Amino acid sequence: MWRSILAFGKSLLDSLRDLAPIILVIAFFQLVVLQQPIPNLAGLLGGTLLVTLGLTFFIYGLNMGLFPIGESMAQAFSQKGSIFWLLLFAFTLGFSTTIAEPALIAVAEEASEVAAEGGMIEASEQAMHSYATGLRLTVAFSVGLAIVIGVMRILKGWPIHYLIIGGYACITIMTAFAPRSIIGIAYDSGGVTTSTITVPLVTALGVGLASSIQGRNPMIDGFGLIAFASLTPMIFVMGYGMII
Amino acid sequence: MEWLASLLDTLLATLRDVFPIAAVIFGFQLLILRRPIPNLRRTLFGFFYVLLGLSLFLQGLEQALFPLGRLMAEQLTHPEFLADETTGLLQATHWMDYYWVYIFALAIGFSTTVAEPSLIAVAIKANQVSGGAIGVWGLRIAVAIGVAVGISLGTWRIVTGYPLHYFIITGYIFVIFQTFYAPRIIVPLAYDSGGVTTSTVTVPLVAALGLGLAESVPGRSPLLDGFGLIAFASLCPIISVMAYAQISEYRSKRSARKKA
Numbered sequence: 001m002w003r004s005i006l007a008f009g010k011s012l013l014d015s016l017r018d019l020a021p022i023i024l025v026i027a028f029f030q031l032v033v034l035q036q037p038i039p040n041l042a043g044l045l046g047g048t049l050l051v052t053l054g055l056t057f058f059i060y061g062l063n064m065g066l067f068p069i070g071e072s073m074a075q076a077f078s079q080k081g082s083i084f085w086l087l088l089f090a091f092t093l094g095f096s097t098t099i100a101e102p103a104l105i106a107v108a109e110e111a112s113e114v115a116a117e118g119g120m121i122e123a124s125e126q127a128m129h130s131y132a133t134g135l136r137l138t139v140a141f142s143v144g145l146a147i148v149i150g151v152m153r154i155l156k157g158w159p160i161h162y163l164i165i166g167g168y169a170c171i172t173i174m175t176a177f178a179p180r181s182i183i184g185i186a187y188d189s190g191g192v193t194t195s196t197i198t199v200p201l202v203t204a205l206g207v208g209l210a211s212s213i214q215g216r217n218p219m220i221d222g223f224g225l226i227a228f229a230s231l232t233p234m235i236f237v238m239g240y241g242m243i244i
Numbered sequence: 245m246e247w248l249a250s251l252l253d254t255l256l257a258t259l260r261d262v263f264p265i266a267a268v269i270f271g272f273q274l275l276i277l278r279r280p281i282p283n284l285r286r287t288l289f290g291f292f293y294v295l296l297g298l299s300l301f302l303q304g305l306e307q308a309l310f311p312l313g314r315l316m317a318e319q320l321t322h323p324e325f326l327a328d329e330t331t332g333l334l335q336a337t338h339w340m341d342y343y344w345v346y347i348f349a350l351a352i353g354f355s356t357t358v359a360e361p362s363l364i365a366v367a368i369k370a371n372q373v374s375g376g377a378i379g380v381w382g383l384r385i386a387v388a389i390g391v392a393v394g395i396s397l398g399t400w401r402i403v404t405g406y407p408l409h410y411f412i413i414t415g416y417i418f419v420i421f422q423t424f425y426a427p428r429i430i431v432p433l434a435y436d437s438g439g440v441t442t443s444t445v446t447v448p449l450v451a452a453l454g455l456g457l458a459e460s461v462p463g464r465s466p467l468l469d470g471f472g473l474i475a476f477a478s479l480c481p482i483i484s485v486m487a488y489a490q491i492s493e494y495r496s497k498r499s500a501r502k503k504a
Contacts, residue, residue: 018358022352022355025355033320049304050303051300053304057297058293059297059364059365060290061290064289064290069269069281076279085276103447160432168419184408187412187472198265199366200362201265203365207373219429220429224436227435227439
């Protein structure tokens, strides 16, 4: 009992140390640069306490739930030996986690405003809504596809940099042809798709697969799924902007 | 009471985000793999902790740090702050006048990345897999430096108005060259670290900074120029993580040579 309380206290301290830089930065800019008092100090301290507790629980749960299940599923799939189901799982995981991602919803709405202002679509609410929904589906599809490509790469043992460099080349060529207003959003969309729950799960899946297949190194082959998931949305969003 | 209600809201929103993931995992486990989940109780508790932790985390950020951070981004980019103190005239036409913005971008990029939960997750995993060769803190600091440099470069771009794709494509060329010289073992992890840096903590603050800056700099439109900071924040860590590996390889080689 005492031991687990002690362990919890220790991880609480770790989380506090992780958060200390943000608190210092905000305090410095508020007090020294902007020279204003900190508004609602009690609320700020309460919020910081919540953040610290939250981070502690999250890391606890990560090691108990998300990491083990990601790895055990990867092992189960490689024992089952059905590539079709593994790839379908990879696609569904990528698609379903992205379609509901709040950051993506926000970006899609902004993109529809840009498109309406640029005269690419009608400035009516309906046209903007359908544009935003189409964009969300496109990005979710591209993330699903990215995880599929990434899993294929682990299975076949392809070197990652050829695929990534190919992707970069594709983005560079498309940038020349895509409408200028979509480029910023497209580049940003690569970063917003991977959420806090998806990342540990997908990482565990990749590492689990690479360690259960003979001849694969979990360090060299296990990582890289997220890299694909942040690359393909850029290509697909620019493609979407070119077609519509 | 109000506080509790908003916590409940966050919990429900997180539940909605987690639900599709849980459905996919349990659906495949039970229907396709057809085997019971190992340590079911422990796994469910783990999921519950992740859910609870993320909700508390988001609620706390929303309550404490985000409003202040957003306000700060607005104030630092506001013409009044940039106006000359003695004359009171707005003089911020030279890119140098925005120096506090660049410093803020640097500091906030570094500090939010250090606290980013998904980066902590990847760093823990990389440390386990590499048998301790890649340090949790080493990786996190390397990524945080990348994000910090990336975001302040991004704010400078918004101020000066150079096209985004010049920067990004130059970055790509740099990454490609570096890939061939960096230790092979770090390359996939470096590519990954571009995507993990930008989630819960960094995106909301950085987006506010970009939009605020694009609104206040004369001649910039928030819709066209406000974007791009996240792109910088996902590109620069790739470079900094590979550089971190290159530097540690160089140092270990040098000390090996000294011993010999």
